Amino acid sequence: MRLLLVEDELEIQGFLQRSLTEAGYQVEAAGDGRTAERLAIESSHDVLIVDLGLPDQDGISLILRLRQLGLTAPVLILSARRSVDDRVRGLEQGGDDYLTKPFALAELLARLRNLLKRNNASGAEATRLRVLDLELDLLRREASRSGTRLNLTPQEFVLLEYLCRNAGRVVTRSMILDQVWGMRIQPDTNVVDVHIYRLRGKVDADGYGPLIRTLRGVGYVLRDR
Amino acid sequence: MFLGTAKSIVQSAAWRVSLWATLAFACGTMVVFVFLHQFVAGDIQRRTDAWLTGEVEVLADVAKRTPKDYLYGRVVREVAELASREVPHKRGAKVGLNDSVFFLQTAGDGSLALWAGAGDGGAHLRAVRNARIVPDAPSNLRVSGFDTPFRVVSVRMENGNNIYLGLSERDELRVLAKLRLRFIILWLLIVLIGSTIVFYSTRQVLLHIRQITDAASRIGEADLSSRVPGARRNDEVGQLARTLNRMLDRIESSIRQLHTITGSLAHDLRSPLTAVRAKLEMALTAGARDEESESIVSAIEDMDRLTEFLNKSLDVAEAKANALRLNRVAIDLDEILRVMIDLYEPGMSEKGIQIDLASAGTLHINADAALIHRMMANLFDNELKHLPPSCTVKISLRSSGEAALLVIEDNGPGFDPEISARLFEGRVKGRNSKGHGLGLAFVEAVVRAHGGTLEASNRREGGARLSVVLPLAVNSSGNLAPSLAQAS
Numbered sequence: 001m002r003l004l005l006v007e008d009e010l011e012i013q014g015f016l017q018r019s020l021t022e023a024g025y026q027v028e029a030a031g032d033g034r035t036a037e038r039l040a041i042e043s044s045h046d047v048l049i050v051d052l053g054l055p056d057q058d059g060i061s062l063i064l065r066l067r068q069l070g071l072t073a074p075v076l077i078l079s080a081r082r083s084v085d086d087r088v089r090g091l092e093q094g095g096d097d098y099l100t101k102p103f104a105l106a107e108l109l110a111r112l113r114n115l116l117k118r119n120n121a122s123g124a125e126a127t128r129l130r131v132l133d134l135e136l137d138l139l140r141r142e143a144s145r146s147g148t149r150l151n152l153t154p155q156e157f158v159l160l161e162y163l164c165r166n167a168g169r170v171v172t173r174s175m176i177l178d179q180v181w182g183m184r185i186q187p188d189t190n191v192v193d194v195h196i197y198r199l200r201g202k203v204d205a206d207g208y209g210p211l212i213r214t215l216r217g218v219g220y221v222l223r224d225r
Numbered sequence: 226m227f228l229g230t231a232k233s234i235v236q237s238a239a240w241r242v243s244l245w246a247t248l249a250f251a252c253g254t255m256v257v258f259v260f261l262h263q264f265v266a267g268d269i270q271r272r273t274d275a276w277l278t279g280e281v282e283v284l285a286d287v288a289k290r291t292p293k294d295y296l297y298g299r300v301v302r303e304v305a306e307l308a309s310r311e312v313p314h315k316r317g318a319k320v321g322l323n324d325s326v327f328f329l330q331t332a333g334d335g336s337l338a339l340w341a342g343a344g345d346g347g348a349h350l351r352a353v354r355n356a357r358i359v360p361d362a363p364s365n366l367r368v369s370g371f372d373t374p375f376r377v378v379s380v381r382m383e384n385g386n387n388i389y390l391g392l393s394e395r396d397e398l399r400v401l402a403k404l405r406l407r408f409i410i411l412w413l414l415i416v417l418i419g420s421t422i423v424f425y426s427t428r429q430v431l432l433h434i435r436q437i438t439d440a441a442s443r444i445g446e447a448d449l450s451s452r453v454p455g456a457r458r459n460d461e462v463g464q465l466a467r468t469l470n471r472m473l474d475r476i477e478s479s480i481r482q483l484h485t486i487t488g489s490l491a492h493d494l495r496s497p498l499t500a501v502r503a504k505l506e507m508a509l510t511a512g513a514r515d516e517e518s519e520s521i522v523s524a525i526e527d528m529d530r531l532t533e534f535l536n537k538s539l540d541v542a543e544a545k546a547n548a549l550r551l552n553r554v555a556i557d558l559d560e561i562l563r564v565m566i567d568l569y570e571p572g573m574s575e576k577g578i579q580i581d582l583a584s585a586g587t588l589h590i591n592a593d594a595a596l597i598h599r600m601m602a603n604l605f606d607n608e609l610k611h612l613p614p615s616c617t618v619k620i621s622l623r624s625s626g627e628a629a630l631l632v633i634e635d636n637g638p639g640f641d642p643e644i645s646a647r648l649f650e651g652r653v654k655g656r657n658s659k660g661h662g663l664g665l666a667f668v669e670a671v672v673r674a675h676g677g678t679l680e681a682s683n684r685r686e687g688g689a690r691l692s693v694v695l696p697l698a699v700n701s702s703g704n705l706a707p708s709l710a711q712a713s
Contacts, residue, residue, distance in 0.1 A: 218506070
């Protein structure tokens with residue numbers, strides 16, 4: 001996967017470049033709009049990460065110009081602006097995504113995966129998900145562990161499904177809120193944790209090996225090994 | 226429909242203006258006319274009196290000089306008829322006999338001595354006898370059989386006889402009456418046309434003002450970049466529009482400045498935060514020892530709290546300055562509440578808090594979904610953080626008139642009375658509160674940005690009560706009906 005990273009803060013650029021390379025991306029980095037444009041024209045990329053506050057121009061204008069030049073790859077927008085303005089919303093509707101700074105690396109990786117998945121959406125969706133001995137029947141909305149049915153509420157099933165789809169990868173609390181409850185909020189109480197505790201109580205009941213791990217300060221991960 | 230239009234016209238300022246203008250115009254012209262009428266009528270009488278006084282003197286002179294023989298009657302009557310010919314008459318019964326003039330001479334005992342005029346003079350004689358007529362001064366005399374009174378002048382002769390000369394102002398008065406009638410008709414016409422013109426021209430001007438008002442209120446709610454119409458006009462309306470537009474220029478520039486300040490503040494804080502968080506995450510994944518990773522994790526958690534605090538502070542600051550950018554869409558409050566309860570219920574029940582929802586069903590408002598979500602989350606966080614175990618939170622949602630009414634009540638300790646007056650100011654929190662005191666300030670700011678109100682109070686039976694009023698979506702009449710039915 002070829003990725004073009006446009007970020008003027010060198011520290012963040014360096015960190016992202018290393019982390020993204022570790023995650024398996026081939027990263028090209030640019031510190032300003034002109035370099036980014038040149039790199040985008042020279043070779044094609046599967047996905048772009050663009051910071052909105054570039055030294056020589058506005059990130060949005062860069063994206064719009066690249067789109068005019070025929071860019072089709074999805075763009076993940078990084079914004080230090082708090083309220084996301086309408087133009088970003090417009091881009092979001094065009095299939096792109098945004099993330100406000102500061103962000104968790106796990107969330108950035110998850111959103112990149114989402115964008116790429118959206119971009120080459122494979123036709124038929126699986127009707128069953130399987131992670132180790134955990135099995136989810138997406139049509140009947142039923143989950144079982146080692147063949148024993150788990151007694152989950154519909155909401156818990158959605159949460160577990162989300163964890164399964166990202167098995168082996170970290171999901172943050174804000175990702176869970178966004179994907180499971182459809183809200184971009186940051187509660188200053190532990191509401192998400194309580195949901196996870198309850199789910200864990202049912203999924204990781206006595207006798208089974210623990211599947212849901214908490215990574216403090218980061219989020220949760222469903223073990224797939 | 227027609228009644229509604231009529232009512233709106235009667236209530237409009239244009240109607241009042243035209244009513245008063247018409248009234249003033251009508252009264253003014255009426256006063257002028259009455260004055261002119263009085264003047265003309267007075268002038269007619271003055272001329273009549275002058276003529277009468279002159280003629281009666283001539284007649285008295287003739288009567289005195291003419292010997293009292295059989296020719297006396299003929300001579301005086303001829304002189305009298307001659308005089309009466311000077312008076313134009315239109316309705317005279319016979320030629321030469323003008324009934325608008327009469328000459329009457331009475332003997333000392335009051336009997337008829339001489340008569341010149343139409344008829345036999347009997348009625349005139351009776352009238353003269355009944356009226357006390359002062360000699361030499363013209364006065365009015367009503368004679369039976371005549372609609373208009375005569376002006377009569379009398380002269381007393383040396384032999385005790387009285388000479389009366391009478392003249393009817395019938396024709397002049399008829400002219401005056403015609404004048405009055407025509408004036409009234411014309412006056413009514415002018416008043417009617419005038420009031421219509423005033424009404425329509427005032428309404429035209431007021432319509433421009435209405436357009437300006439509408440535009441201004443639209444600008445207040447939505448975008449600050451557009452301007453009110455009519456600034457090109459050269460009159461007062463144009464001045465109003467230009468003044469409003471200048472004011473909007475200033476507001477827009479200060480809000481833009483605020484955005485710039487908050488934006489650069491956010492940017493300047495966020496970039497180092499991102500770098501620090503990135504370094505911490507790298508340190509964590511680089512395989513730190515357990516005791517190290519513990520402190521790194523808690524540092525990351527502190528950073529996230531700091532970020533949320535920064536976000537909320539800037540939001541509250543912008544909202545307090547009415548500078549929140551709203552991206553309005555139709556959202557269903559009932560649905561959001563149910564999702565919120567679904568999200569918060571486990572957390573609440575873990576603490577032993579119970580939630581009850583009484584909702585009248587779908588309620589659409591036009592609002593910024595992200596802000597409303599965060600506002601709701603703040604309300605729920607507030608309850609979750611401050612309520613002691615085994616309390617109940619009661620949430621009710623219904624429509625009340627043109628607004629959605631969301632009430633959140635609990636039976637907890639309620640608001641600290643020390644701070645209850647300053648709940649929405651930000652940075653205000655109770656003594657035992659753990660938050661940074663921005664929650665309710667943020668809620669209030671968001672509600673106000675959407676044109677609603679937030680009220681916080683302590684219930685009489687104990688506990689806190691928060692009521693949020695948000696204007697309903699205008700085009701949601703279809704959804705409004707069932708919820709109204711249930712609410713009533």
